[in-house]
Amino acid sequence: MAPSPQCKALAAAKDKKGLSYAAIASQLGSSEQHVIDICTGASTPTTTEFNRLAQVLDITSPPPTDSAHVRV
Numbered sequence: 485m486a487p488s489p490q491c492k493a494l495a496a497a498k499d500k501k502g503l504s505y506a507a508i509a510s511q512l513g514s515s516e517q518h519v520i521d522i523c524t525g526a527s528t529p530t531t532t533e534f535n536r537l538a539q540v541l542d543i544t545s546p547p548p549t550d551s552a553h554v555r556v
Contacts, residue, residue, distance in 0.1 A: 489523040498541060511540045519537075
């Protein structure tokens with residue numbers, strides 16, 4: 485079973501779209517493991533990765549400014 489995203493909004497958007505980490509990775513042009521690492525907080529995304537992930541998942545509201553939403 486794939487790990488759940490650290491962010492509840494991300495988890496909800498992923499479930500709503502019905503996308504697997506592999507499908508998200510394919511759309512981002514990234515590896516599935518890298519997407520899992522970003523979503524679970526094991527890796528910090530670049531601003532571009534963060535924005536593309538939001539675009540793929542149709543997240544339009546701005547992210548909170550807490551530790552779960554840090555980007556480099």
